[in-house]
Amino acid sequence: MPTTSARLLALLSLLQARRDWPGALLAARLEVSPRTVRRDVDRLRELGYPIRATKGPDGGYQLDAGADLPPLLFDDEQAVAVAVALQIAASSGVGVEEAAARALSTIRQVMPARLRHRIDALQVTAVERGGNRPNPRVDPAVLVTLGAAVHAREELSFDYTVSSRSESVAASPPRRAQPHHLVTWAGRWYLVAWDLDREDWRTFRADRISPRTPTGPRFTPRQLPGTDVAAFVAQRFEGSFGPERQPCHGEMIIHLPAAFVSRYAQDGIVEELGPDRCRLVLGSWSWPSLAATVGRFDADIEVLGPPELADAFATLARRYARAAASGCN
Incomplete structure (x- = not known):
């Protein structure tokens, strides 16, 4: 049986991975009794983690948001992703350079050596668009x-x-x-x-x-002119969504912060949907080109339309799968 501290870290990692955990399933995953799970949950609560318990046959545990920010637990990929995002945040246009630098320093100090080497070797420099006309900063x-x-x-x-x-x-x-x-729009917030x-x-x-x-x-919200906010903004700024300039444009949800996506969306329109989700409308000269452009984001993508864009993603998936298979031979 793992030590108590190791078991608490494993329990915390599981609670952060999904919203609800049945008590019996937690006990099975940790290979302990339900009574041990209850004791470990109480220990995490004493450390400041707001864990809510539900009773009944299907009762379980849920990690809620609290008044204070307790210590967080990241896996290797999450830690590297956060560190890279903090480097990029220095030019996000929202005035968080100092806070991002302090957060990156804090995360780096507690990283194991193998991850620190990866971060130190990956120095990201974000270049503003527009030459000598940097985007204005937003508080x-x-x-x-x-x-x-x-x-x-x-x-x-x-x-x-x-x-x-x-x-x-x-x-x-x-x-x-x-x-x-x-x-x-083009690196500016509206x-x-x-x-x-x-x-x-x-x-x-x-x-x-x-x-x-x-x-x-x-x-009570009014009906926005046009089909949606992306079309409205594109018309206001005479964007490049016209059929004569970009015959294909699609709509999708990217599971990344809007501030990050907007840095690489070119003339696309990015709408914030939450701290880690945004809606992107982007155009390109072909559907496969559009799908490949969006595929650069290392995140989950939900295609909202049109069907041609979903078909393009499926086509690229088959091509990539064949490429991966040929590379293994």
Whole structure:
């Protein structure tokens, strides 16, 4: 039987791997009795891990979110992925360079030597698009406020800085809007909202927004013009989704943060769906080319449409499988 500390780490790893665990299944996986599992769960609770227990024949355990962030347990691939993402975060345009550097240093200190060597050998330098015109920086707190208002469907009041040739001046009075979507376009963050004073749809650059608190009343979402937010934003910015320029464009969900995907999405439109999921609409000259472009992301992909894109993924999967098989001979 493994030591108590090793068993606790194994239990914590299992609880982080899936949402719900039946007690009997946990005991079988750890090769201990259900009573030992209950004792180990109590030990983890004493260490600050919020573990909820459910009673009954199918009762089990679930690791919940708590008020404080307890120590986390990563496997090798997760640790390397987090370290690489933190290096890329230095140019994400959301002003987290210092925090990302501190987080990377913390993770590196506790990594085993084999993983530290992999991280030290992989130095990522993210280059801004546009030559001498770097993307404007966005305060992370602003993105959090905007995202929360979109999710809660609460009206926003904010100061908006408009650009002139000589200087930037704050528009007055404050803007009032119903926020609908938080998206990225060509490396910049935008808020798509219904402007209450102008009674029309507007796209606001997030780096020019200074939210006022508190937020306003809740509202019933309006129907966005066009088929979806991606088409709306593409039309506003005259993007390259026209059939004469990019005959194929598809829609998918990428299981990665929107800030990361937007760095490599070219002229695609990225909509944040959560901390580790985003919606991407991207165009290309052919369906296989589009599928291959999206396949560069080391993450799960959900194809929302059209069917031609799903067929292209299936075609590439068969080609890659044949290539892998030929390489083993």
